Amino acid sequence: MEMQEGKDFRWFDVKSVPEGYIMSKELRPNNLDSSFCDSIPIIDLENTSIEAIIKASQEFGFFNVINHGFRETTMTDAMNVLKEFFDMPTIDRSGVIPNSKNWVYINSTDYSENGVYLWRENLKHPCHPLEKCIPLWPNKPSTYQEVIAAYIVEIRKLSLRIFEMICKGLGLDPEYLNDMSEVQILAANFYPPCPDPSLTLGTLPHRDPSLITILNQAGATDLQVMKDDEWITVGAIPNSLVVNIGRQLEIISNGKLKSVEHRVVTNMHEARRTLVTHVNPSPDSIIEPASVLVSESEPPRFKAFRYRDFVASNRAFGDYTNVLQNGAGSES
């Protein structure tokens, strides 16, 4: 990071996209006007049916949840502390301690995919067991630990409600998913404005390695989901949370629920900040199609594996698997 005349210049303070950030032709979003749409289903949690959640999870793999029961301040405080974190001088954000049981802050040029940098900065840390993890999180801004802990507690409650409905809808024991899951990882992203969004990506197309992921995009757009071979943009609904089905839940449901590709594009005008919580199986759980969903006429479509092995062989958390998967609770 260069310091000139006392100002903390940052990588995105540029008039054109530096070469290192230009995606290959196949990955570039090119025309971003075509696909605006807010048609991922909206689930009003106080007034919904189990069928609506199952249908959304089958057709889109994504839904937008409103009336989720969060106190509004829990959401806004979390987004505010995130803004403060990413606005701090670079030196205060640098918490990368490879292979330690700690948090990682990834500047755009610390990490490249396919040799190209993503247009984002990223903070990740483990969240389970919560009490042990909290003191290891960033302590600048000074309210970070307290505010994010309150957010994680609410996310856990929400994930339990959603899991119970999904279990009922699939015909599983209502506790099936609750018993095997934890809010394990928080990923906070900062996507600054970009001078040419047709050339860059904030996040490459991927499917989540989680059971479900709960995303707070604070009313911003730029998240796109693959539907019928086209990218559709997830609309901005104030105070909503975006839920998506991860690969593990697709497998447990024997393919009934879909884990769908998504990506983040950039925009010229406004920074996007997101708080992403991955609700994952515990590392030693065995993932396989639930036995009640398998029969002679519906054979298992996936083989059983240990979640820990899935993470390792898919490099599911990139270069930081040790830090993130082992977390504070692990002996290893």
Ligand SMILES: O=C(O)CCC(=O)C(=O)O
């Ligand atoms: O930041 C976002 O909007 C999405 C990030 C994402 O897809 C992920 O962390 O899995």
Ligand SMILES: [Fe+2]
């Ligand atoms: Fe994702």
